Amino acid sequence: MRVMQRETSDPLDPSLLHLDFATFARRVLAARGNPASAGPASDEQLLFFGVWESEGTPNLMASIGNTATGQSSLYTTPLDVRSWRSLAGEWPALLWPELEVADRLGVLPAGHPDPHPLLHPERHTLQSRVTGAGAFPLPLGPVRADVTESGFFLFDTIGEQIMHMQPQLYYKHRDVERLAVGRSMDDVTLLAERISGVTTAAHTAAYASAVEQACGWMAPEPLRYERQLFMELERLYNHAHDIGQLASAAGMTVAHAQLTRVKEDCLRMAARLTGSRYLRTAVSPFRFAPVDWPDVRTWLLEALARVDARLQQFVSLLRRTPTFVDRLVGTGTVERTWVPAYGLVGPTARACGFRTDARLAYAPWTAHAGFSVAVAPRAQGDALDRFLVRVEEWRVSVDMIRWLVSQLASTRPTDRWTPPEVNADEARGWGVGTVEGPRGRISHVVCVERGRIGFWGVRSASSWIWPVFGLATANGNIQTDFPVMDASFGLSYAGTDR
Amino acid sequence: MLANWLRAGVGSGRVTTRYPHPTFRDEDGCRAWHTVAAGGARPCLAAACDCAQICPTGAIRFRTDLLPEVDAAACIGCGRCIEACPEGVFAWSDRIDQAMRYTARAEDVAQRDWDELDAAAAGHLQSVFRRSLHVRHIDVGSCNACESEVLALSNPYYNFHRLGIFFTASPRHADVLLVTGALTPAMREVLVATYEAMPRPRLVVAAGVCSLHGGVFRESAQFVGPLDQVIPVDVMVPGCPPTPYAILRGLLEAATRREKVATHG
Numbered sequence A: 001m002r003v004m005q006r007e008t009s010d011p012l013d014p015s016l017l018h019l020d021f022a023t024f025a026r027r028v029l030a031a032r033g034n035p036a037s038a039g040p041a042s043d044e045q046l047l048f049f050g051v052w053e054s055e056g057t058p059n060l061m062a063s064i065g066n067t068a069t070g071q072s073s074l075y076t077t078p079l080d081v082r083s084w085r086s087l088a089g090e091w092p093a094l095l096w097p098e099l100e101v102a103d104r105l106g107v108l109p110a111g112h113p114d115p116h117p118l119l120h121p122e123r124h125t126l127q128s129r130v131t132g133a134g135a136f137p138l139p140l141g142p143v144r145a146d147v148t149e150s151g152f153f154l155f156d157t158i159g160e161q162i163m164h165m166q167p168q169l170y171y172k173h174r175d176v177e178r179l180a181v182g183r184s185m186d187d188v189t190l191l192a193e194r195i196s197g198v199t200t201a202a203h204t205a206a207y208a209s210a211v212e213q214a215c216g217w218m219a220p221e222p223l224r225y226e227r228q229l230f231m232e233l234e235r236l237y238n239h240a241h242d243i244g245q246l247a248s249a250a251g252m253t254v255a256h257a258q259l260t261r262v263k264e265d266c267l268r269m270a271a272r273l274t275g276s277r278y279l280r281t282a283v284s285p286f287r288f289a290p291v292d293w294p295d296v297r298t299w300l301l302e303a304l305a306r307v308d309a310r311l312q313q314f315v316s317l318l319r320r321t322p323t324f325v326d327r328l329v330g331t332g333t334v335e336r337t338w339v340p341a342y343g344l345v346g347p348t349a350r351a352c353g354f355r356t357d358a359r360l361a362y363a364p365w366t367a368h369a370g371f372s373v374a375v376a377p378r379a380q381g382d383a384l385d386r387f388l389v390r391v392e393e394w395r396v397s398v399d400m401i402r403w404l405v406s407q408l409a410s411t412r413p414t415d416r417w418t419p420p421e422v423n424a425d426e427a428r429g430w431g432v433g434t435v436e437g438p439r440g441r442i443s444h445v446v447c448v449e450r451g452r453i454g455f456w457g458v459r460s461a462s463s464w465i466w467p468v469f470g471l472a473t474a475n476g477n478i479q480t481d482f483p484v485m486d487a488s489f490g491l492s493y494a495g496t497d498r
Numbered sequence B: 001m002l003a004n005w006l007r008a009g010v011g012s013g014r015v016t017t018r019y020p021h022p023t024f025r026d027e028d029g030c031r032a033w034h035t036v037a038a039g040g041a042r043p044c045l046a047a048a049c050d051c052a053q054i055c056p057t058g059a060i061r062f063r064t065d066l067l068p069e070v071d072a073a074a075c076i077g078c079g080r081c082i083e084a085c086p087e088g089v090f091a092w093s094d095r096i097d098q099a100m101r102y103t104a105r106a107e108d109v110a111q112r113d114w115d116e117l118d119a120a121a122a123g124h125l126q127s128v129f130r131r132s133l134h135v136r137h138i139d140v141g142s143c144n145a146c147e148s149e150v151l152a153l154s155n156p157y158y159n160f161h162r163l164g165i166f167f168t169a170s171p172r173h174a175d176v177l178l179v180t181g182a183l184t185p186a187m188r189e190v191l192v193a194t195y196e197a198m199p200r201p202r203l204v205v206a207a208g209v210c211s212l213h214g215g216v217f218r219e220s221a222q223f224v225g226p227l228d229q230v231i232p233v234d235v236m237v238p239g240c241p242p243t244p245y246a247i248l249r250g251l252l253e254a255a256t257r258r259e260k261v262a263t264h265g
């Protein structure tokens, strides 16, 4: 047996705590809140859980954020593969993260409730879980109708009723995190931009703040404003997209067309600001985007007013259309208890009435910029609530962009262009960056060694939500509701598979 | 309610692009979108720096006469070469609709004469749209930006239905397979099965640097290889991601090719 280690911090890097497995497990499980109650989530959040291979030996690594202080801690424990015990039985949020670690190392943790290959779907066939009279398995994917990302779903149905559904992801696993090891900080920015191509700003902002923390550098206020503005603009086009897809799934063709137009307008705003429709190269560590804010203020505010008016017009029509609302009520319901149990984030958690948003904890200054958490007043956790949360978040983001661009436009250029004094070759350390992306909390954990990336861990919002997607789909729904449920979650495959 | 919807829909006005009509100019400054870099405007005289090393995907190559060139199939549009070059030999391409006939030899990609192909495409436009074009899209490992741009084709700005192009759910009804993403082991068999299910003549449009070259994922152990190592590719659409105009151009090129295949055997 391994000698029990006392809780010690790395002498060179106090932010990384080396623990023995029992203490590590206790720390991680403390972040789950109370799974039995649907009360408020605890002060602690699990931001990242994965494997860190250091000098050939694997370690479990977890990052836990404190929502009261906005600080994040990093814990690690040597992974003794013979005695690795699963924690997923106690906290289902760890079901998929543990399987990812298992696939990377080729060892399963003892007592995992649902062991199967996750990262390599080509090595695994999902088995139908419902048997008996009338039970019928219905496979869907990985190539589906229309233009979608690749993913596979196995439905177990009786008649039209969905009894059980298992999603199979990771068809697009590109091993992005391992690709980063040994590369320069700037080269990894290019990878961060392409974890989820429609969440470029959020992923690069999380990555940049992790790298900057690792290098002991604090982004100045205008830089934080600028990144937040890009992230809010990204939220706008993603929410317009998701609401549009929902309208389409419910047969609202006029609304769908108009919302795709809103999305295109937002993409063109992004391109006019940065040259890139998807805000590529807009965010990178230690650097401002080459945007002349005083110059863009006028047209940006005008363009914003136009897209906002169009979205509001069609959303208010949707809300008054009974055939639309009826399709959403009670569809794909997420039970309140699942939120702490699976560590749900983003609009999915807020639709259940939980006041959870990374901007509250990790960017509290956004309160001055007009940020407030959008929680669904009905708190039913169904497709309607997810829709209403997105609509409210759209409004908040528009307000925030107005405030941010005004601030940025009035900052003197000398303040904005002061280059940071960072000697990249000397830089070393660990950092954690957490932001609220369009689908929820995104966290990056980074280790910088002499200006190069030694470790990179990424948890995107969707990766916390996917495990309940199957549960919500089989929560009293019929097959024809699937497009509505799918669109109402609006989850990312690329961000999860990465 | 229905009347409200009709009024709102009709009242919202028309925004559809004239592309690819010759009168297409610039819409909302789209000509300024960063697509791929273009080199070779003039020879580079500063031999001291090494821009080929700056490029993260190895897209920059020097011809013997010191003309640096950018392989459009590999350029992810990061802008590093443009920012770094003291001689200013690189610039953003002013083409927002780059798409061309595919040849496997990399040298041809940089030297290909796009204008010539454009003329051919324009000449064929009339005959091409006697029949509609049915497209099956497949994502073999993308970051999802390509899908977002493919989806944009059906928004009111690009509205590709006006050109007789449609997405189809079944590969059995598809003329064209539109492929996006860096091919992963898990998608390899799925891709081949989808391709095999298509009726002949069948055309493949590879859209985005990931499918053509691998882009930033080229070094990944999970990257199988450029698409043409697995299925034949007819048209390539550069960009990371390609603009909707470029994807549209790629589909039009495919339509042109199909017409040729249909008439000449």
Ligand code: SF4
Pocket: B036, B037, B054, B055, B056, B057, B058, B059, B060, B070, B074, B075, B076, B077, B078, B079, B080, B081, B082
């Ligand atoms: S823009 Fe970037 S990817 Fe393209 S050629 Fe220049 S350095 Fe290479």
